[in-house]
Amino acid sequence: MNSPQTILKVEGLRKNYGGVPALQGVDFELTRGEVCGLIGPNGSGKSTLFDCCTGLQKSDAGRVLLKGTDITQWPMNRIAREGRLLRSFQKTVVFPTMDSEENLILAGQMARFPGIASTFSIGRKSRERVAALRERARELIEVSGLARVAHLPAGNMSGGQQKLLQFATMLMPQPELVLLDEPLAGINPILIERVIECIRTGNKQFGITFLVIEHNTDVLMDLSHRVIVLHQGQKLADDTPEAIVRNPAVVEAYLGG
Numbered sequence: 403m404n405s406p407q408t409i410l411k412v413e414g415l416r417k418n419y420g421g422v423p424a425l426q427g428v429d430f431e432l433t434r435g436e437v438c439g440l441i442g443p444n445g446s447g448k449s450t451l452f453d454c455c456t457g458l459q460k461s462d463a464g465r466v467l468l469k470g471t472d473i474t475q476w477p478m479n480r481i482a483r484e485g486r487l488l489r490s491f492q493k494t495v496v497f498p499t500m501d502s503e504e505n506l507i508l509a510g511q512m513a514r515f516p517g518i519a520s521t522f523s524i525g526r527k528s529r530e531r532v533a534a535l536r537e538r539a540r541e542l543i544e545v546s547g548l549a550r551v552a553h554l555p556a557g558n559m560s561g562g563q564q565k566l567l568q569f570a571t572m573l574m575p576q577p578e579l580v581l582l583d584e585p586l587a588g589i590n591p592i593l594i595e596r597v598i599e600c601i602r603t604g605n606k607q608f609g610i611t612f613l614v615i616e617h618n619t620d621v622l623m624d625l626s627h628r629v630i631v632l633h634q635g636q637k638l639a640d641d642t643p644e645a646i647v648r649n650p651a652v653v654e655a656y657l658g659g
């Protein structure tokens with residue numbers, strides 16, 4: 403049985419790349435409303451786990467259940483649109499000539515109404531839709547602390563600001579579950595605080611469940627309600643941050659190294 407509190411359930415997930423076993427039978431569950439951290443040494447299978455949950459890669463065995471529905475064979479865009487499960491990539495991508503609001507509205511349009519005709523159609527329905535998207539875009543510009551630079555073409559904003567914009571872009575289509583792959587990589591300490599605030603607000607204000615891969619373990623332990631540790635494609639531990647940092651097997655495999 404799948405409890406309604408369980409938003410994601412992964413069962414016996416396996417993935418090999420040629421002879422390389424990237425995932426060797428991984429099981430875990432995510433509870434609706436939590437922020438869960440995912441750590442592990444380089445090459446332990448963290449990104450592959452995201453790839454297999456979001457349909458970017460086909461797993462060799464095992465199942466992924468989203469809100470009780472088996473999505474293992476679903477293509478990526480269906481998982482994103484119907485499942486409302488989104489992920490970030492390490493590379494930042496924004497439309498450089500558009501300002502923040504335009505980037506956000508376009509993201510909302512593409513996610514909900516991907517047809518070109520509906521995106522650029524005229525008429526009352528379309529205007530109402532854009533007005534609603536504009537309102538959400540403005541709210542997210544506030545949440546992400548971009549108000550001061552929101553009028554600039556996104557290409558003229560700093561790398562960190564673009565990262566914040568991309569984060570806001572992900573929240574436009576009102577996802578229920580977001581997987582973040584190293585959201586703090588390569589950004590300065592002030593922006594780290596901002597991104598953390600955005601994740602916290604997304605979680606508390608919008609009720610979004612997060613699974614976060616992050617090498618900055620101090621930040622991750624502080625942010626997460628629970629932490630899962632991967633090691634050589636297997637789950638090594640799954641516990642509260644306090645218990646994880648005191649787990650000898652984790653310290654040996656990862657934290658101490």
Ligand SMILES: Nc1ncnc2c1ncn2[C@@H]1O[C@H](COP(=O)(O)OP(=O)(O)O)[C@@H](O)[C@H]1O
Binds near residue numbers: 419448
């Ligand atoms: N697209 C791919 N093709 C071939 N091998 C891959 C691919 N993606 C990951 N791997 C391999 O799978 C293993 C797990 O990688 P990855 O999931 O990226 O780990 P992590 O994100 O924890 O660093 C590594 O040995 C890596 O080299």
Ligand SMILES: [Mg+2]
Binds near residue numbers: 448
């Ligand atoms: Mg990775």
